[in-house]
Amino acid sequence: MLPKAYGKTAIFVVVLVLLLALDTVRALEGLPLLILALALALLATDRLRVWLRAHERVGLAMLPFMAAALALLVVFCRGRNLSQGVLLLITIALVFDILLAALALIGEASKRGGRGVLEFVGLAGIGIVVGLVLSLVFLVQVGCLGGTSLAQP
Secondary structure (H helix, E strand, O other): OOOHHHHHHHHHHHHHHHHHHHHOHHHHHHHHHHHHHHHHHHHHHHHHHHHHOOOHHHHHHHHHHHHHHHHHHHHHHHOOOOOHHHHHHHHHHHHHHHHHHHHHHHHHHHHHHHHHHHHHHHHHHHHHHHHHHHOHHHHOOOOOOOOOOOOOO
């Protein structure tokens, strides 16, 4: 059992280092850092997801992550001059995220009424808080891992 844990940890560390190294490539426009933040949001909301599934709230299980992803994607685009391809990917992700959240709200409102809506709002609020905390990486201007230059283009 212990060698499995070491293997998972080694894979995680390698992927983390690769994403941080890829973040230095300017052509990727910060997408590796966004992927890393989304993965951290998934890890941060995993315990809540498992608890919701155990208590038969499968429709709401992914809601905290979806709300965190919504906040991360919106803050990632703020104040950036992104290429059309990156904007298209983020727009598609936002549309699907909002659609799935709306379907979860409709499902909870039809099954449980006002109590379901209150649970939806609470879980979405938790997810947005997690997303905003993780999005501080994008709000604070983090220096690039590579060399810096004072020359203007």
